[in-house]
Amino acid sequence: MAKKPEIKQYKEHPSVDQRITDTLRENYMPYAMSVIVSRAIPEIDGFKPSHRKLLYTMYKMGLLNGNRTKSANIVGSTMKLNPHGDAAIYETMVRLTRGNEALLTPFVDSKGNFGKVYSRDMAYAAPRYTEAKLDAFCAELFRDIDTDAVDFMDNYDGTMQEPTLLPTTFPNILVSANTGIAVGMASNFCGFNLGEVCRTTIAYIKDPAHDLLSTLPAPDFSTGGELITMKPRCVRFTRPAAARSRCAPGGRITKRRT
Secondary structure, three states: OOOOOOOOOOOOOOOOOOOHHHHHHHHHHHHHHHHHHHHHOOOOOOOOHHHHHHHHHHHHOOOOOOOOEEHHHHHHHHOOOOOOOHHHHHHHHHHHEOOOOOOOOOOEEEEOOOOOOOOOOOOOOOOOOOEEEEOHHHHHOOOOOOOOOOOEEEOOOOOOEEEOOOOOOOOHHHHOOEEEEOOOOEEEEOOOOHHHHHHHHHHHHHOOOOOHHHHOOOOOOOOOEEEEOOOOOOOOOOOOOOEEEEEEOOOEEEEEEO
């Protein structure tokens, strides 16, 4: 005769008399800080943790110099660092790909249908159909990472190490467009042209009084757009892809895809 399952007895949690302000301070504030620091707002290297975990996993998989692999392989390996599920990881990777065109300087060299950031009708294909590897310029993200250039920490289950930051050799936080919504705080970074950012950085190192607008006149948008400025001047957008800019009266710039 089978044994009856034992019924678990749960003890009632003792109530605590506490001011609501103290409860918020002790419980909600640590949660808010965790979201701000560890999820929603990019760090100084220009990446959120989800981006950093994905790119580092691809680096460790040998996808910087190797051939492309199925996106499903990348997603599965990234779950060792990111426990938030395969769908969230793949959506993160889609935005970083060249095919999606969300970034001026994509980090992932992609093959297959990754959708388009400017089209609701062009959904990306499932990860079993698409392939990806790191773009060649990602070597600048990982330069000297194996020589104690950055600190490492344990992953969520303590089985492996991951970097707290990526040792980027250029100001990626200015190059990569990024948005984040945290608790009581939000961020929205426009992307700038990589060449202009590097030239401006070098100029500032040489001369702290350097005129910013002379080398970094305005943000650059991967999908085109309009910038309306108070100054009666035209700001020229540059982009490697075939695009043309035209100046409108009053300082309005319209960049159109061709």
